[in-house]
Amino acid sequence: xxxxxxxxxxxxxxxxxEGAHGVDLGVPDVGAVLARDDWRTxxxxxxxxxxxxxxxxxxxxxxxxxxxxxxxxxxxxxxxxASHILEMGRxxxxxxxxxxxxxxxxxxxxxxxxxxxxxxxxxxxxxxxAVVIGAEVRGASREEARAAIAGYTVMxxxxxxxxxxxxxxWLQGKAWEAATPLGPVVVxxxxxxxxxxxIGADVDGEQVQHSTTADLVFPxxxxxxxxxTFTTLRPGDVIATGTPGGVGxxxxxxxxxxxxxxxxxxxxxxxxxxxxxxxxx
Numbered sequence: 001x002x003x004x005x006x007x008x009x010x011x012x013x014x015x016x017x018e019g020a021h022g023v024d025l026g027v028p029d030v031g032a033v034l035a036r037d038d039w040r041t042x043x044x045x046x047x048x049x050x051x052x053x054x055x056x057x058x059x060x061x062x063x064x065x066x067x068x069x070x071x072x073x074x075x076x077x078x079x080x081x082a083s084h085i086l087e088m089g090r091x092x093x094x095x096x097x098x099x100x101x102x103x104x105x106x107x108x109x110x111x112x113x114x115x116x117x118x119x120x121x122x123x124x125x126x127x128x129x130a131v132v133i134g135a136e137v138r139g140a141s142r143e144e145a146r147a148a149i150a151g152y153t154v155m156x157x158x159x160x161x162x163x164x165x166x167x168x169x170w171l172q173g174k175a176w177e178a179a180t181p182l183g184p185v186v187v188x189x190x191x192x193x194x195x196x197x198x199i200g201a202d203v204d205g206e207q208v209q210h211s212t213t214a215d216l217v218f219p220x221x222x223x224x225x226x227x228x229t230f231t232t233l234r235p236g237d238v239i240a241t242g243t244p245g246g247v248g249x250x251x252x253x254x255x256x257x258x259x260x261x262x263x264x265x266x267x268x269x270x271x272x273x274x275x276x277x278x279x280x281x
Contacts, residue, residue, distance in 0.1 A: 017185055087246075093217065
């Protein structure tokens with residue numbers, strides 16, 4: 001099953017994706033779907049109105065929103081692909097490197113990423129597989145963690161490297177408002193496939209990242225178990241699992257997104273975000 005959140009009629013609604021249409025589930029976002037104990041059987045059974053899925057290129061009135069509008073937690077894992085760790089000149093970690101984002105950091109999977117002209121001059125891309133939690137969980141074993149995963153979506157952890165590297169803490173370069181595309185759909189765990197999903201990113205049509213999730217040092221169930229040790233994970237929470245090698249900051253010479261750049265982040269079988277960078281005064 002695939003679930004999405006659409007902006008429609010001046011608000012938002014969660015839909016079950018069926019071909020070229022979404023079946024209206026009558027709740028504001030996928031997070032509200034997952035808040036139900038019986039979310040899976042309920043979402044499969046609803047017979048709501050059919051809404052044509054938006055074409056990201058037509059600029060129509062219906063658009064994709066982030067699947068979960070206001071998750072209680074957005075946790076991100078830095079340096080989790082072996083290839084990316086090595087290109088950044090670091091050793092493989094013994095524990096996940098974690099940082100957080102805010103709900104205001106999220107933007108739609110096809111929205112423009114607006115960067116203030118006086119903001120960052122080192123805007124970078126990071127294609128990521130994101131885990132969406134479907135049940136409250138604390139102190140989970142790996143088996144319990146797998147059962148708590150509702151599904152997966154795509155995140156582009158757009159990073160302002162000049163701000164990120166001002167201090168040893170990364171938050172200020174990672175949590176810019178409306179600069180983290182998420183979506184377009186949440187693919188339930190049973191449909192997303194197993195380990196080794198292909199993942200990558202393109203900038204202006206040129207492939208800049210390509211790997212598989214088999215390269216993850218800490219896979220999704222390990223991350224959910226680890227995080228749930230110190231905090232309760234709730235339905236709709238998001239864990240971004242890290243990015244593979246190929247980011248612009250690690251290149252020689254370094255390469256960043258500029259005004260008008262179009263960046264696509266994708267995970268095979270899950271989906272893709274595509275966003276244009278807009279620099280504004």
